[in-house]
Amino acid sequence: MSNGIKLRAPIDVSSDDVEKALLELAKDEPAIARAYDHLRGPAAKLAADRLNEVLDINPFDLLAGGWAKVPAVRNAVQLSVLMQGPPAIVRLDPHNIASTSYPVLNINAAQSALPELRLTLELIVGLQSATLAVQDGRIELVALGKASVIARLKYKDVLVKEHSTGVEGALRDPFRHERAAPDRQTADVDFPI
């Protein structure tokens, strides 16, 4: 089981995805077109593994970036820095968070760099509700309502892969690994997205 909630699950890049994207890249980059035959198959699998490694990130970091833009959350965070006290509970009504990032695959052949493959990863999370507990300048607790997750991997405008899933609401603590004492280590819970 994985140690925490990872974004890799909805965006599991496969060798086919890499080959598809490289094929698009080959249309723009003759060097890739020349080397394309060597970049397929097992090589594409290795490339997919590299991409999956860098996509092994916590989606709550992305979500927190969106929540931090909400005035109520931002004010609560700022206030919690200045004042000690009980956590400020912020309940968010239905909202969508869209995060865009750019996975980049660098290809080296014979110590020469080939043109990089720059992909676009769109993560759109629709949340029925979210309850945040803000204390000491940080979001400590998250209670999520039902959520839908759509992940899209694209090269330019070409859709390489899309995956959508739903998440049942549950009380979660994405930062528990920082708060748990050794004698209070909690069991791993996989995020079902």
Add this chain to the structure above:
Amino acid sequence: MRAMQLLRLGVMLLLAGTVPVAAAQLRPLCSTVLESEREFVRRFGGCRDGASIVDVAPKAEPAPAVVTPVPNVVGLSFDEARDRMAGFKLQRSYRASAEPGGTVLEQQPAPSARLAVGSTVRVVLSDATLRPAPRVSGASVDEAPKPVAALPDLQPQPAVVTNDTRAGRVIEQIPTARAVLPEMPMQSAPVERARVEQLRVPRVTGMTVRSAQARLGRFQVERSERSSTASIGRVIEQFPKASARAPAGSAVRLVVSSGPAPVTEAFELPNVVDRSYADASNALAEFKVDRIEIVASAAPSGQVLAQDPAPGTSVVAGSVVSLQVSDGSLANASVTAPAAVVEAAPAPAAAAPAPASAAPAPAAAEPAPAAAAPAPVIVERAPVTFPASTAPALIASALLVLALVAMAMRRVLLNRRPPEIDVEPAAQTNLPPTAIDIINVPIGEISFSARVDEGETTIEFAAPSDADETTLEHSRELHE
């Protein structure tokens, strides 16, 4: 006549005035006379004093006082302090203390202050009229009187308080340990005694954590999680058990369900050797293929040559499987050359002499059609076990084969076009000359690295206004 008298008188007066002076000038200097005889000779006019000596040289400055730092003597006996304070004058006084008599309690100036040698340093010494109180904190009440008994004038006076520590333990003592007491008994020192209220632990299994916390109001709650078929967040176990008695304020550990445990199922590893990589990936969908070794081989490109663990091994889902995959680079030469599994490496084409009997394969000399599928290869290959236990001789023979086919392969690679690539012919013809080199890159030297460049994150609410979007409150209840 009268003039002669006057002249005679004048001569006499002159002689009377100058002779003593001249005689005085004839006397030796007193400084030249022996010191033992000097006073006697001087008294009778036998010597004369010289001119007084005037010191015209500037007077020398008085020598500056030597300043040294004052050593630290606090805690030392007076004798030790005196030895260490050599060069300083010590002035001592006494103060009531529990330290051994004569121990330096304080010094002035403070240590490290710089003081002229010979200056006075004041030290305060202990008169040993006080004594430290015994330590009884942490001991049981039964044990506490023992150290106290060593001081017969002390009588423990227990006081009972409710606390979360173990019953019967001394939680505090007054005076505290090391506190000083007068040498003569003046008043008994009271020692407090703890008694803890015992409470019955209520049953909280099956409850939510919040309800359990409310019910365990006078206990501390420690929480841990464990997979269970119970609903997430429900208490599935508690320690101490229900109805047990525990001190108020003690910790009750709750084990909370984190949902059903993941199913760990063992699978028998399928045999994917000789299958294509795509087929192997599908067959190994339950496992994690984490290492793929690409080797030069006469087998078709992408064919699995070996696997680890061996087929038939019973492993759990998600286990790591390593594969050895052919790159197909020796496919054209395999008709005449013996098949071998070798590491992909640059072939020493120019260095290796070609045997006379081994001629380049005729098919390899011809440019391969761009869209031609790999020709079926008939290879009689010994069963390969993974990791490959290829003998050095086999590697050497494979290198020879590589040397033989290197030139032919070069031509094949230069003229081979990706069979499925959809690239405009014009783009192919307009390639820069440097791009041609990529074709000659050995397959094993292709490497990948990846990163994620940050983008932006936006949030959008369905509700029209901020007031409807969010509610803010302060609460302790939700902060579990």
